[in-house]
Amino acid sequence: VVQEVESGGGSVQAGGSLRLSCRASGHTYSTYCMGWFRQAPGKEREGIADIEGDGKTSYADSVKGRFTISQDDAKNTLYLQMNDLKPEDTAMYYCAVEPVSGGGGPCYTHPIFEIRSYWGPGTQVTVSA
Numbered sequence: 001v002v003q004e005v006e007s008g009g010g011s012v013q014a015g016g017s018l019r020l021s022c023r024a025s026g027h028t029y030s031t032y033c034m035g036w037f038r039q040a041p042g043k044e045r046e047g048i049a050d051i052e053g054d055g056k057t058s059y060a061d062s063v064k065g066r067f068t069i070s071q072d073d074a075k076n077t078l079y080l081q082m083n084d085l086k087p088e089d090t091a092m093y094y095c096a097v098e099p100v101s102g103g104g105g106p107c108y109t110h111p112i113f114e115i116r117s118y119w120g121p122g123t124q125v126t127v128s129a
Helices: none
Strands: 003-007 010-013 018-025 033-039 046-052 057-059 067-071 077-082 091-098 123-128
Touching: 003 091, 018 033, 018 091, 018 123, 033 067, 033 077, 046 067, 057 067, 077 091
Parallel strands: 010 123
Antiparallel strands: 003 018, 018 077, 033 046, 033 091, 046 057, 067 077, 091 123
16 A cells, blocks of 8 residues: 655745655555646645656646656655745645656546545645735
8 A cells, every 4th residue: 555645845935946856655556647736725636746657747837837747766755846836826735656657648537636635634734925
């Protein structure tokens, strides 16, 4: 069973930067999607970035050009470098890894992430104007 633990969140002013980390213990998938998701108060969880086993990355339009997803060489730690943060980025951020691919599109949209019953504790990001 893969367990994800997120860290690195905090409070910053608009225009600031944060780097989130996610340790995915137990992850031994050769084909996989590792994604970052976020949930703002009163809103549904949304996928914002992913990286697949072949290194392909995808980003939601809302974060493209500002956020960068990466992973370590062991492929069990995921990062999200967030630059030029905006108040609308305020949310709880989660990561998740599943043995799926995006089939050419963003893999964070795969239905498996919608039916997931377990999510890590998340890490809070708060951006003030």
